[in-house]
Amino acid sequence: MPDLTLEDIARLxxxxxxxxxxxxNEHPNVSEGVRERVLDTIKSTGYHPNVAARxxxxxxSWMIGLLLPHSVSSIFIDPYFPQLIQGIAQAxxxxxxxxxxxxIGSREDEEKIFPRVSRRGMLDxxxxxxxxxxxxxxDRLIESxxxxxxxxxxxxxxxxxxxxxxxxxAAYNAVSHLIRLGYKRIATITGPAESTVxxxxxxxxxxxxxxxxxxxxxxxxxxxxxxxxxGYYAMNALLPSHPDAVFAASxxxxxxxxxxxxxxxxxxxxxxxxxxxxxxxxxxxxGPPLTTVRQPVMQFxxxxxxxxxxxxxxxxxxxxxxxxxxxxxxxxxxxAYLRHK
Amino acid sequence: MPDLTLEDIARLxxxxxxxxxxxxNEHPNVSEGVRERVLDTIKSTGYHPNVAARxxxxxxSWMIGLLLPHSVSSIFIDPYFPQLIQGIAQAxxxxxxxxxxxxIGSREDEEKIFPRVSRRGMLDxxxxxxxxxxxxxxDRLIESxxxxxxxxxxxxxxxxxxxxxxxxxAAYNAVSHLIRLGYKRIATITGPAESTVxxxxxxxxxxxxxxxxxxxxxxxxxxxxxxxxxGYYAMNALLPSHPDAVFAASxxxxxxxxxxxxxxxxxxxxxxxxxxxxxxxxxxxxGPPLTTVRQPVMQFxxxxxxxxxxxxxxxxxxxxxxxxxxxxxxxxxxxAYLRHK
DNA sequence: GTGAAAGCGCTAACAG
DNA sequence: CTGTTAGCGCTTTCAC
Numbered sequence: 001m002p003d004l005t006l007e008d009i010a011r012l013x014x015x016x017x018x019x020x021x022x023x024x025n026e027h028p029n030v031s032e033g034v035r036e037r038v039l040d041t042i043k044s045t046g047y048h049p050n051v052a053a054r055x056x057x058x059x060x061s062w063m064i065g066l067l068l069p070h071s072v073s074s075i076f077i078d079p080y081f082p083q084l085i086q087g088i089a090q091a092x093x094x095x096x097x098x099x100x101x102x103x104i105g106s107r108e109d110e111e112k113i114f115p116r117v118s119r120r121g122m123l124d125x126x127x128x129x130x131x132x133x134x135x136x137x138x139d140r141l142i143e144s145x146x147x148x149x150x151x152x153x154x155x156x157x158x159x160x161x162x163x164x165x166x167x168x169x170a171a172y173n174a175v176s177h178l179i180r181l182g183y184k185r186i187a188t189i190t191g192p193a194e195s196t197v198x199x200x201x202x203x204x205x206x207x208x209x210x211x212x213x214x215x216x217x218x219x220x221x222x223x224x225x226x227x228x229x230x231g232y233y234a235m236n237a238l239l240p241s242h243p244d245a246v247f248a249a250s251x252x253x254x255x256x257x258x259x260x261x262x263x264x265x266x267x268x269x270x271x272x273x274x275x276x277x278x279x280x281x282x283x284x285x286x287g288p289p290l291t292t293v294r295q296p297v298m299q300f301x302x303x304x305x306x307x308x309x310x311x312x313x314x315x316x317x318x319x320x321x322x323x324x325x326x327x328x329x330x331x332x333x334x335x336a337y338l339r340h341k
Numbered sequence: 342m343p344d345l346t347l348e349d350i351a352r353l354x355x356x357x358x359x360x361x362x363x364x365x366n367e368h369p370n371v372s373e374g375v376r377e378r379v380l381d382t383i384k385s386t387g388y389h390p391n392v393a394a395r396x397x398x399x400x401x402s403w404m405i406g407l408l409l410p411h412s413v414s415s416i417f418i419d420p421y422f423p424q425l426i427q428g429i430a431q432a433x434x435x436x437x438x439x440x441x442x443x444x445i446g447s448r449e450d451e452e453k454i455f456p457r458v459s460r461r462g463m464l465d466x467x468x469x470x471x472x473x474x475x476x477x478x479x480d481r482l483i484e485s486x487x488x489x490x491x492x493x494x495x496x497x498x499x500x501x502x503x504x505x506x507x508x509x510x511a512a513y514n515a516v517s518h519l520i521r522l523g524y525k526r527i528a529t530i531t532g533p534a535e536s537t538v539x540x541x542x543x544x545x546x547x548x549x550x551x552x553x554x555x556x557x558x559x560x561x562x563x564x565x566x567x568x569x570x571x572g573y574y575a576m577n578a579l580l581p582s583h584p585d586a587v588f589a590a591s592x593x594x595x596x597x598x599x600x601x602x603x604x605x606x607x608x609x610x611x612x613x614x615x616x617x618x619x620x621x622x623x624x625x626x627x628g629p630p631l632t633t634v635r636q637p638v639m640q641f642x643x644x645x646x647x648x649x650x651x652x653x654x655x656x657x658x659x660x661x662x663x664x665x666x667x668x669x670x671x672x673x674x675x676x677a678y679l680r681h682k
Numbered sequence: 683g684t685g686a687a688a689g690c691g692c693t694a695a696c697a698g
Numbered sequence: 699c700t701g702t703t704a705g706c707g708c709t710t711t712c713a714c
Contacts, residue, residue, distance in 0.1 A: 003461055005707055016685045021709060029683055051462035052396035053707030056690045061393065063441070063463075076427050077622050082417035085426070089444040098457055100404070101442040103430040116439055119389035120344055121691085122404075228625045255625045281418050284569045284596045286627035346691055357701045362693060370699055394691030397706045462707085 004047045013041040024049060055121060063098040064308060065117050065126040069137055070104065078226055078252065079280040080297070081129075084151065087301025088127065094302075095309055097124075110137060118144035125312045127304045130154050130162075132194040147316060149308040151300070153196045161311060161320040163304045167197055170293045170326040171204025171247065174275045177291075177328055178245045179212055181336060183273060187220035187243035189234040189253050198223075201249045201277065217241070224253045231256025239264055244272060245334070251276035251285075251292055254333070258287045269335030279329055291334035294327045345388045354382040365390055396462060404439040405649060406458050406467040410478055411445065419567055419593065420621040421638070422470075425492065428642025429468065435643075436650060438465075451478060459485035466653045468645045471495050471503075473535040488657060490649040492641070494537045502652060502661040504645045508538055511634045511667040512545025512588065515616045518632075518669055519586045520553055522677060524614060528561035528584035530575040530594050539564075542590045542618065558582070565594045572597025580605055585613060586675070592617035592626075592633055599628045599674070610676030620670055632675035635668045 006024075010017045015034060022030050023038045030038075041047075055061040066088050068081065076082065085101065092099040100123060102113050117123055118141065125147030128138060132155070141148050142158060150162035178186050188205045191198025202221070209216055219241040224230035231253030238246065239260070248254035254276030261272050268274050268288055279294035307320045330336050347365075351358045356375060363371050364379045371379075382388075396402040407429050409422065417423065426442065433440040441464060443454050458467055459482065466488030469479060473496070482489050483499060491503035519527050529546045532539025543562070550557055560582040565571035572594030579587065580601070589595035595617030602613050609615050609629055620635035648661045671677050 003707095006709095007707080017708080018685060018710080019683085022684085025709080031683060034683080048456040048460040050397070050460065050707050051457065052393050052402060053462065053690090054709075055393035056391070056397050056692085057707075057709040059690075059709095066442075076420070076423035077624050079417070079624065082423040082426075085423075085442070086417050086444060089442055090446065093444070093446075093450055093453060096453065098463065099442050101426070101430055101440050103427060103434070105431065105434075109434055112434060112437065115389040116392065119391065121392035121394065122439065252624045259625075259627075282625070283418050283420065283593045283623055284600075284625070284627070286625070344691095347693095348691080358692080359694085359702080360700060363700085366693085372699060375699085391691050394706090395693075397708085398691075398693040400693095400706075 003050070004045055006049070009038065009041055009045065009047050012045065013038045059120065061122055061124050062096065063100055063123055064092060064305070064312075065100040065102055065123040067102045067104060067113075067117065067126055067128040067137070067141075069110075069129060069131040069135060078250075079282060080278065080295075083280055083297045084129070084301055087298045088305060090298075091302040091305035095305065097305075097309070104137070114140060117141075118146055120146070125149070125308045127151050127308055130196055132192070147308060147311040149304055149311065149320070151304050153200065155194075155196055159319050161307055161316065163300060163307055163322045163324070165295055165300060165324045165326055167200035168204040168207065170277070170328075171201040171249075172208045173204075173326075173328050174277070174293050175205045175208035175247050177330070177336075178247060178273060178275060178334065179208060179214075181245075181273070181334065183245035185217070185220060185241070185243045186245045186247065187222070187238050187241070189222055189224045189231055189238070189246060189248040189257060191223075191249040192225050193223055198249060205247055224249065224256075226250045226253060228252050228256040228259075232260045235260035236264075245274070246272060247275045247277075249277050251278040251280065251282065251290060254290055254292070255282075255285065255287070258333070262287070269333050269338055273335040274333040276333075288333050289331035291331045291336065292329055294329050296324055296326065300324055344391070345386055347390065350379065350382055350386065350388050353386065354379045400461065402463055402465050403437065404441055404464055405433060405646070405653075406441040406443055406464040408443045408445060408454075408458065408467055408469040408478070408482075410451075410470060410472040410476060419591075420623060421619065421636075424621055424638045425470070425642055428639045429646060431639075432643040432646035436646065438646070438650070445478070455481060458482075459487055461487070466490070466649045468492050468649055471537055473533070488649060488652045490645055490652065490661070492645050494541065496537055500660050502648055502657065504641060504648055504663045504665070506636055506641060506665045506667055508541035509545040509548065511618070511669075512542040512590075513549045514545075514667075514669050515618070515634050516546045516549035516588050518671070518677075519588060519614060519616060519675065520549060520555075522586070522614065522675065524586035526558070526561060526582070526584045527586045527588065528563070528579050528582065530563055530565045530572055530579070530587060530589040530598060532564075532590040533566050534564055539590060546588055565590065565597075567591045567594060569593050569597040569600075573601045576601035577605075586615070587613060588616045588618075590618050592619040592621065592623065592631060595631055595633070595674070596623075596626065596628070603628070610674050610679055614676040615674040617674075629674050630672035632672045632677065633670055635670050637665055637667065641665055 130152035153164040190202045222234040224234045235257035276290045276292035279292045351361045471493035494505045531543045563575040565575045576598035617633035620633045
């Protein structure tokens with residue numbers, strides 16, 4: 001199948017190149033008869049327009065990029081990123097965009113990738129995952145003027161568009177649930193202090209406690225890094241302070257905590273209640289079903305793509321902000337059922 | 342930063358467009374002085390070539406596609422795919438290629454994606470994951486003449502290039518290990534019968550047993566689908582036949598089996614030994630450390646990209662085949678340490 | 683409604 | 699070693 005060109009199709013259907021281009025792009029000004037004729041020869045020849053030529057002429061590539069900074073090996077142990085990738089990929093398909101995936105694992109990666117991404121021609125826009133404080137990538141992207149949407153709240157409060165879930169409220173609700181259940185010494189295992197998710201979920205915890213006039217006991221807050229192991233160690237660090245409930249900033253850390261609780265000879269939720277965050281499908285999850293905050297990752301991804309396309313088509317001003325609400329999924333680990341008996 | 346063109350750089354450095362093109366593409370025929378001058382103005386202006394124009398003129402996009410067929414929601418619960426994506430992405434970076442990711446979840450997806458992928462202009466080549474029997478995608482890709490490498494052994498024994506791990510031998514070695522340990526009733530939980538991985542690993546099991554003159558007891562083979570749940574049910578189905586060891590075609594299924602064993606009141610490895618397959622990092626893994634076959638996913642990915650680039654540069658003939666060896670990682674679940682006491 | 687013509691920004695012979 | 703000249707395959711005014 002030698003690659004056909006517009007020219008070929010034009011000749012075969014006895015019209016001009018422009019006309020074929022019009023029917024391919026669904027322009028209104030084509031008579032029905034001609035349209036059908038052209039469509040026929042396109043179908044019968046299996047013609048598809050050359051993407052590069054089209055991009056060059058139209059300044060649109062119909063491809064968007066997904067940038068994942070700091071993608072060290074461990075990043076894919078967290079179920080969040082596969083899920084995000086899948087969501088973005090699906091949303092792209094939906095809107096007839098292709099997806100370019102850029103995993104940035106190091107400074108060199110960033111240097112290699114940045115030119116490809118920032119310079120127009122390959123990508124119409126990018127969605128970039130928020131990373132840690134002081135990460136210059138997002139600022140560089142802003143400077144490059146490429147249509148941009150940040151997945152997650154960016155650390156710097158720039159005039160960027162972003163889509164995020166309402167982490168503060170989500171954590172607030174989770175902890176409030178624990179308070180309502182009557183727990184007195186509610187601890188939290190946070191995410192990394194440099195990450196916005198970590199910060200926001202901790203803030204929600206703090207706010208829920210403060211609002212009921214509880215003092216915040218610093219010994220009841222331990223930092224984790226979203227890994228199972230960190231949850232395990234955090235829980236061990238918490239144990240001497242005798243928490244009766246723990247809000248973990250991710251399910252995986254909650255499972256780590258659960259393991260620590262079990263090894264210490266205590267039971268979840270009887271001795272220590274546990275609430276997690278994510279509710280993403282995990283390959284295997286031991287112990288009692290986890291009460292957790294459900295993140296709408298799929299809607300989140302769709303929204304990010306929608307916003308980006310909106311920016312591509314209508315410009316970046318004003319910056320768009322969308323905050324998605326979460327849902328507390330009450331299962332057994334928080335002891336709600338226990339208490340209701 | 343208005344997008345600069347080759348022309349601009351040429352004017353600014355007082356040379357012709359071709360010369361700039363030459364230094365950008367590292368052609369040898371440029372004098373040192375000129376090269377430096379041009380490089381300087383490129384650096385100072387922050388110029389980057391337009392990818393679309395370059396592709397159009399050179400018939401090379403420096404982008405390859407990764408196609409994942411049948412990417413239903415559950416596919417990302419398996420740690421294999423994230424790992425594969427990461428490996429491919431890294432290898433692409435290494436070789437200065439970009440990566441286009443195409444998740445194909447349905448027939449409509451395939452129809453949408455196929456033209457974008459098959460028609461030259463966007464992609465220089467694709468690596469496609471093997472799916473199930475009767476999947477026409479790979480054949481369609483072959484027909485389209487796009488440089489292609491299959492990740493995993495394709496079902497149809499076409500003249501395709503592929504990279505695979507030696508599943509038969511891997512399974513053979515795992516089961517042989519169990520035989521050497523003295524187990525008499527060795528069962529297996531296979532992958533889906535339509536998948537080549539499933540078929541090959543089962544064949545290795547069969548071969549190991551046959552070679553020692555063991556009869557294959559059909560009640561000791563149960564099919565799973567690589568999910569934890571399927572491993573759990575498979576083990577329950579196996580229990581009445583009293584296996585003393587089980588080879589599961591994936592770690593996740595092994596964990597499911599472990600759960601079933603535990604619930605039945607038995608212990609791993611004391612009552613039933615367990616060997617898995619994959620050795621990929623899982624967020625949380627209960628029970629005794631799993632003896633398993635380690636898949637070299639990263640090398641595998643690198644190899645797939647290397648082979649694809651080789652094909653892009655040197656043609657698809659003859660078809661390349663690479664088979665990677667695996668390693669049996671002996672931990673506790675197989676009872677090797679127990680038996681050595 | 684349709685065609686002609688001028689690019690989009692770059693590469694790649696071909697001269698010199 | 700360097701510049702000139704054609705395109706690559708498509709979109710997009712602008713006439714008709």
